[in-house]
Amino acid sequence: EKGMYPFYMLKEIDEQPAVLRRLAQTYVTEDGQTTIDDALLTHMSQSDRIYVVACGTSYNAGWATKHAIETMTGIPVELHVSSEVGYRLPMLSKHPFFIFLTQSGETADSRQVLVKVNELNLPALTITNVAGSTLSREATYTLLLHAGPEIAVASTKAYTAQVTLMNLLGKALGMKLDRQEARDFDIVHELGLAANAMDTIINEKEVIDQAMAQLLETTRNAFYIGRGADYYVAMEAALKLKEISYIQTEGFAAGELKHGTIALIEEGTPVFGLITDTLTGPHTRGNLKEVESRGANTFVIASEALAKESDQLVMANVHEFLTPLVTVVPTQLIAYYASLHRGYDVDKPRNLAKAVTVE
């Protein structure tokens, strides 16, 4: 039940720190051992490439964890949109391992790929929030997101649960492969810090509420920009905003703006900049300057280490593998309040269903 909440989406945003803590407890024992099935880890440790297949927000969650998994395991990770590989599988390595990311476990586009993968007798893992769902039943292995039911069409806690669980899997697999990069990542401790950072943002949601009343009440379009991890969150942030506020939004690799998209920036165009990546953050700042000089209204979401006084929202620093968990929260709230201020049914956007069971 949504209780005192006006919409499920807000409740589900609020639940995210608890979901992170629950996942850490479920998948790591008191003495730091993983509870992930050893048969799965053995199977994955023998693969030479991981193919992550998903749609929408789940696809974005895959991107947000590619770098962490590759670093911890040394195994390359490829991302594929289900509907693009349903008819023609991508070129496969000698020992491919498939991961299906799907909150509902019922997405027809993803299932179509799994059917093909099964026909080829290739191993697959479904990561889903719904025990006993179709993709869970039909894959070799399943890991559950333990996020609790997600009712709002706009996915929030399933995304953060997917990012968390992919990191837990990467850590366990990296340990199995005896990799220093995995040993160095104290995941339970780091997830605790990320959950605390989320809590802080959630407790200060009024700031976002007020800012969006101004910035997004009437605009027709908006942009999110970032580089590296911040680019992957920009893609998710844009999907969330367009999905429930109907504002046409693009998530962009900040460096790509100058190759065409900057032509769309006009007086008053809202541009959100995400700055948490130490390596690339300063360059995104440069891109924000460029759009400001063309009249854009910028809104900067930065981590403490990279923040400037003029930034609108500053977040606690967290481990580089986990920044998407924290950065995504203000963008979910931005979407929520934009939809609310425009007077829409936040939980039930037009033309969309919670589980997309058609091709």
Ligand code: M6R
């Ligand atoms: O259940 P799934 O994770 O397979 O669903 C995939 C997409 O349909 C879903 O993430 C969709 O993009 C959300 N409505 C986004 O908020």
